[in-house]
Amino acid sequence: MIFDAYAAYYDLLYTNKDYAAEARYIHDLIKLHAPTASSILDMGCGTGKHARQFAELGYQVTGVDQSASMIALAHQMNRSAAAKFECGDIRSIRLRQKFDVVLSLFHVMSYQVLDNDLQEAFATASTHLEEGGICMFDCWYAPGVLADAPTVVTKRMSNEEISVERIATPAHNPEHRTINVHFDVRVTENATGLTHELQEDHLMRYLYTQEVLEFGTISGFKLIAAHPWMSHETLAKKACWYALFVLQKQ
Numbered sequence: 001m002i003f004d005a006y007a008a009y010y011d012l013l014y015t016n017k018d019y020a021a022e023a024r025y026i027h028d029l030i031k032l033h034a035p036t037a038s039s040i041l042d043m044g045c046g047t048g049k050h051a052r053q054f055a056e057l058g059y060q061v062t063g064v065d066q067s068a069s070m071i072a073l074a075h076q077m078n079r080s081a082a083a084k085f086e087c088g089d090i091r092s093i094r095l096r097q098k099f100d101v102v103l104s105l106f107h108v109m110s111y112q113v114l115d116n117d118l119q120e121a122f123a124t125a126s127t128h129l130e131e132g133g134i135c136m137f138d139c140w141y142a143p144g145v146l147a148d149a150p151t152v153v154t155k156r157m158s159n160e161e162i163s164v165e166r167i168a169t170p171a172h173n174p175e176h177r178t179i180n181v182h183f184d185v186r187v188t189e190n191a192t193g194l195t196h197e198l199q200e201d202h203l204m205r206y207l208y209t210q211e212v213l214e215f216g217t218i219s220g221f222k223l224i225a226a227h228p229w230m231s232h233e234t235l236a237k238k239a240c241w242y243a244l245f246v247l248q249k250q
Contacts, residue, residue: 009164009187011047011073012157022105023053025230026136030101033224033246034134037100041128043090043121043137044108048074048083054103055082062095064088091120098130104137107242113178113205115215122219129249135221138229140206141243142177148241150179163188178205209235212245221247 030037038059042051045063047070054061063085065071074085086095090104091112102125112118125135150170157164167184183200213223226235229242 009162009185011049012159012162012164013155013166015157015159017049019049019053022230023050023057026050026103026105027054027057028232029136029225029244029246030134033248034100034132037134039099039101041095041099041102041125043102043104043124044106044111045074045085046070046106048078048085050103050105051083051085052078052080055080058082059101062086062097062099064090064093064095066090090124091117093124094127097128098133099128100130100133102128102133102135104135107139107204109137110140110204110206111202113176113203118205118211118215119218122215122221126219126221126249131249133249135216135247135249136244138242138244140179140204141228141235141240142206142208144239144241144243145179145206147239150181158190161190163190176205177207178203180204207243209243209245212247216247220250222250224248 040054040059040061042061042063045051045065048063051061051063059082061083063074063083065087066089068087071085071087078085090108109118109121112121129135149172153168155166165186169182171180171182173180181202181204183202185198185200187196188194209226216223223245225246227233227244228235228240229244235243
């Protein structure tokens with residue numbers, strides 16, 4: 001599984017990602033659409049950085065991820081009794097528990113590349129919500145992706161233990177509305193100079209608003225808001241790469 005290898009350097013690559021600001025942004029939307037909400041299911045939680053931020057904001061949070069390595073790191077770094085983590089596939093996991101809010105952040109929904117994958121993920125969200133509950137997720141947004149085609153990107157990060165170089169090479173398949181991002185990764189141990197090289201392919205699907213409406217309706221959701229990521233503006237057809245959708249279970 002690609003994310004088991006990814007877990008070793010995932011947090012280093014995203015050191016500059018402002019998880020606290022993103023959690024506050026989602027918190028503001030929760031207060032707008034579900035002001036009494038106190039519990040969150042975080043689908044595709046990774047190493048749990050968003051989940052821990054939500055716990056600090058006063059929510060009871062359960063994070064789910066299919067990568068055992070990611071969940072192990074989430075447990076290792078968790079210091080809050082308000083956050084817990086379980087290993088499971090967001091397309092099939094059933095926790096026998098209802099939540100006020102279901103979240104899926106950092107483009108997890110764009111990893112659901114087949115229609116069936118998306119439908120099963122929507123069904124999981126719906127199953128874990130009471131009527132009136134809120135589902136929020138961000139994804140790659142079709143108008144933005146098509147207006148600003150992806151290019152090769154090189155990223156370098158380091159800490160006291162390791163240095164990482166990652167070259168991302170995208171391949172666009174318009175027929176399937178997907179982009180396969182091939183990663184060439186070199187991880188160097190700073191103390192020894194030893195290097196480890198690996199390759200990964202992340203197949204991502206970009207979504208149109210109409211698709212979200214259709215898949216949501218099948219699982220009993222109504223689309224109630226859509227924004228450019230980290231904005232409270234109306235999404236409309238803005239050419240942004242990342243969009244946030246807010247759905248309510250009917």
